[in-house]
Amino acid sequence: MTSRGDLADLVRRAAEAQANRHEGLVVAALRGERSAVHGTGSTGGTGSTPDGDTLFQIGSVTKVFTTLALAAAVTRREITIDTPVDDLLGMPSPTADPPITLGHLAAHSSGLPRLPPGVLLRGLRQRSDPYRGFGPDDLVTGYSRARSRARPGRRFRYSNFGVALLGEALARHAGTSWDRLVAAEVTGPLGLRDTVPHVRPDQQDRRATGHSARRRPVPDWDLGAVAPAGGLWSSAHDVLLFLGAHLEPGGSEVPDALRLVQQPRFRANRWMRLCLGWMLTPLRRSGRSVLWHNGGTGGFSSFAGFQPETGAGVVVLSNTARSVDRAGMGLLEELVHGAATP
Numbered sequence: 195m196t197s198r199g200d201l202a203d204l205v206r207r208a209a210e211a212q213a214n215r216h217e218g219l220v221v222a223a224l225r226g227e228r229s230a231v232h233g234t235g236s237t238g239g240t241g242s243t244p245d246g247d248t249l250f251q252i253g254s255v256t257k258v259f260t261t262l263a264l265a266a267a268v269t270r271r272e273i274t275i276d277t278p279v280d281d282l283l284g285m286p287s288p289t290a291d292p293p294i295t296l297g298h299l300a301a302h303s304s305g306l307p308r309l310p311p312g313v314l315l316r317g318l319r320q321r322s323d324p325y326r327g328f329g330p331d332d333l334v335t336g337y338s339r340a341r342s343r344a345r346p347g348r349r350f351r352y353s354n355f356g357v358a359l360l361g362e363a364l365a366r367h368a369g370t371s372w373d374r375l376v377a378a379e380v381t382g383p384l385g386l387r388d389t390v391p392h393v394r395p396d397q398q399d400r401r402a403t404g405h406s407a408r409r410r411p412v413p414d415w416d417l418g419a420v421a422p423a424g425g426l427w428s429s430a431h432d433v434l435l436f437l438g439a440h441l442e443p444g445g446s447e448v449p450d451a452l453r454l455v456q457q458p459r460f461r462a463n464r465w466m467r468l469c470l471g472w473m474l475t476p477l478r479r480s481g482r483s484v485l486w487h488n489g490g491t492g493g494f495s496s497f498a499g500f501q502p503e504t505g506a507g508v509v510v511l512s513n514t515a516r517s518v519d520r521a522g523m524g525l526l527e528e529l530v531h532g533a534a535t536p
Contacts, residue, residue: 201529202230208510208525209234216514217405218244221521222430224438225529226505231430238403238411238513246431249393249401250511251414252496253489254354255433256426258455259389260361260372261300261471263379265451273367275300275459275470282363285338298346299360301460301468302353305342310355310420312336323492328418330362350462354423357471361422372422383447384439389428391421401427402513404493409514412493424489430509437500437507440485456485456502477501477523480531488519497522501530 201223209221209232218235231246244250267273273282275297280286282296298304310333313325337359344351361372368375373391381389393401406412417425428436439445443452455470467474472485486499497518500507506529510518 201225201228202232204525204528205230206232208232208521208528212510212512212518212521215516216512216518217409218248218402218513219518220244220246220248220250220430220509220511221525222246222434222509223525223529224434224441224505224507229434231434237401238405239401240399244402244511244513246434247388247400247429248511249388249397249427249429250496250513251404251491251494252426252428252433252498252511253424253491253494255428255487255489255496255498256422256424257357257489258471258487258498259376259380259426259436260357260364260422262448262451262455263364263375264296264300264360265454265470266379266448267364267367269448269450269454279359279363282367283334283337283359284366285334292346294342294346296360296363297459297470299353299356299363300470302350302356302462303347303460303468304353304356305344305346305349305351306337306340306353306356306359307343308351308353308355310336310358311339313420323413323415325415325417325420328420330419333358333362333419347460350460350466350468354420357423358420362419376422376426379448384436386428386432386435388432389426389436391425391427393427397427400429402494404491405514406493407515412515414493415491417491424491428511430511433496433498433509433511434507437498437509441500441502441505441507477527477530479527482530484523484526484530486523486526488517488522490515490517499523499526501526504530506530 233244278293443449489496
């Protein structure tokens with residue numbers, strides 16, 4: 195049986211192994227009822243060491259919050275996974291047969307390009323904040339002009355554009371904004387007080403400053419209408435709570451939605467399947483499958499993953515634009531198969 199000290203030591207070693215690569219870093223893990231958090235480096239603002247309450251922009255880990263909002267609406271039977279996105283946006287799909295569905299957008303099988311039309315050129319002009327000024331009208335207009343690169347449901351094609359459209363479609367269906375939708379469907383029911391699209395005044399002193407891969411301070415990204423695909427801020431404690439809800443759905447206010455997002459829907463390749471937002475891959479040593487997602491913006495990187503059968507979960511957040519995937523997946527494997535396995 196793993197002791198609290200064993201888990202804390204694994205987390206500490208995982209964080210310290212990455213310390214030289216990141217301005218600041220927080221690693222957090224849970225195993226059953228036990229959890230541990232360790233921070234290294236600097237928040238970059240006050241110069242203090244980041245901890246479980248420090249706020250980071252979590253990039254594409256935001257996607258699994260948006261897809262959980264989808265699952266919540268599906269489990270209430272308001273819409274289905276197979277509802278065409280056209281029905282919610284009120285405009286024709288780039289492909290008429292079959293139409294692009296909400297499920298296609300959530301599982302990256304819509305065939306839509308990675309970025310909305312026009313964003314790449316915009317990004318070249320304003321590299322420090324490539325999505326700034328890109329609004330909902332730009333997003334929907336881009337959808338009307340987009341060309342599907344593959345028949346929906348046939349191929350995996352990772353698409354920020356697709357998940358941004360999903361968020362906008364769900365918000366329009368609910369008659370609200372994506373910000374309020376996520377608060378009502380996800381962060382509110384799960385008690386995630388520090389997971390927000392915009393850092394509140396009362397959170398400012400806990401906010402990390404983003405850094406480039408060379409560890410130079412950089413401006414925060416304002417993702418505009420692409421926020422459903424990457425715009426949330428959160429803390430290690432909040433993301434750990436989020437993973438814990440997935441591991442024990444019955445203890446939450448949205449158990450059916452939490453179970454639904456974990457069901458495989460589409461095979462991307464030999465090694466990876468797509469659920470609703472989550473990616474499902476086997477670990478090398480144990481062969482057990484883990485659900486995970488990573489993220490990155492101009493000054494931050496993130497990883498969140500969990501293994502349902504063993505009750506293991508890992509969060510890694512950094513205020514540096516360097517991948518933390520290896521650290522996150524490595525620790526998750528340790529928890530599942532290594533010294534921390536009962």
